[in-house]
Amino acid sequence: MVPRALTLSVLGILFTSVTIAPAHAAVTAKNANGSSISIDKSVYTKATMVTVTGRGFDETVGIYLALCVVPKPGERPTPCGGGVNKGGVGESSYWISSNPPPYGKTLAIEYLPGGRFSQKVNITKRIGKFDCTKVKCAITVRADHIREGDRSRDIFIPIKFK
């Protein structure tokens, strides 16, 4: 029997809702456009590699997947782990796109059929000078630089360190 899910509107962010099943169960954050990301749990005691699965994405729109400091509502997530990483090859930042510009053909990771992906993201206590035990951090999806400023694609799963 699946426990009754608790749906929360998170952080006042317009497009995202997060569903948390109690006691270490999977956490899923959904965008109003039907896309979602999931992880096994959202509370950590130390740096951990976490598998993030995405579903229902529009394969014509590239995204960045990264651990970021949660921005003010409506603002672009920044800073994010992985630094300057347009190649999306770091463990804290991925560029997922099925139709990147020519220079990104060998850098971006293609969506799986159905608009899915599964990538390991390194969850760390610090993002640059920011300490995720003191500021809000989240696994974040946002539109890539081709559509910079498009906040309608943003998805957040808040992460906590105990």
Add this chain to the structure above:
Amino acid sequence: MNKFIRVISALGIAVAATLVAAPAHAETFTWSSRPLTNLDPAGTLITGSITNFPTKSGLYIFQCVKAKVAGERPASDTCFDLAWVTANGGQGSTSSKGPISFTLKAQYSTATKSIDCSVEECGVFFRYDRSAQTDTSEDLFKPITFLASTAPVVTKTSDTVTVTFNGAVLIRNVPNNLGYRAKTVISATAASGLPVTLASATDDCSFANGSLTALKGSGTCRLTATTAGNATYDAANVGFPFILVPGNQKLSLTTFGIKKNATRTLPAATDFGTPIAYKSNSKQCKVEANILTVGKGKGCVLTATAAGKDQMWLPLNTAVRVNIK
């Protein structure tokens, strides 16, 4: 005294004018290349270099239409990526320490617009990359112009490009159906023997590794095949439209054998990620979720179904034959 006041006033106006005319900021780097004027509208390769490269972050270089409001950035939907430059290169970027090359064309397309720089005021736009993208202190817009396309006509032979789609020859401007995520093999040859560059001209499809892939199950896509031309042959640029149709999701098995009184885990989802529901036609096979348990007997047939997605892919309804050994 009046003369003194007039001099002071004049100086004040001059200083004020200077202050108004001065930009809010000025980039610190310097771009050097051939002049960006009177360029070949068909494409001009620009090779340049940057000195005093900023230390804060890398730079993106775009071709954009000039912003309508002075001092603002060009609209991003008019910008075409030319290069990404970082201090030392790496991760797919170009190093600021070496030559930086890109091609400027009079006509180009962005994700949402077709731009004609012989009509619009265009330029090369430099700005910080995404790690400092709100910082406009290194923004630089260098106007570009193209020659009017009235160059003397040199008679060349028209090239003929032949493109095949899963082995069948495509006819220019005659649409073919293309299913969402269907496997395709595209190949092309030119009568001139010149290499043919294939590309998707629309975001709803991608072209890579000799395959055109529909990323949606409705709408249209356009495959382009181009050659550069040479002294004998004109450059070729032909387009082939595709009508996108819903795709067929698949189950990774259709028939398999299993020992009697055994259990097997069946695929939980189709190749598009849709959950599969199984139903058995006999008591010899029982399925709960995606776990199959068989008893004795010759075998059974399972019905596997999965939902479709509107304008993306069709529902699945297929049989899986189970042979009990």
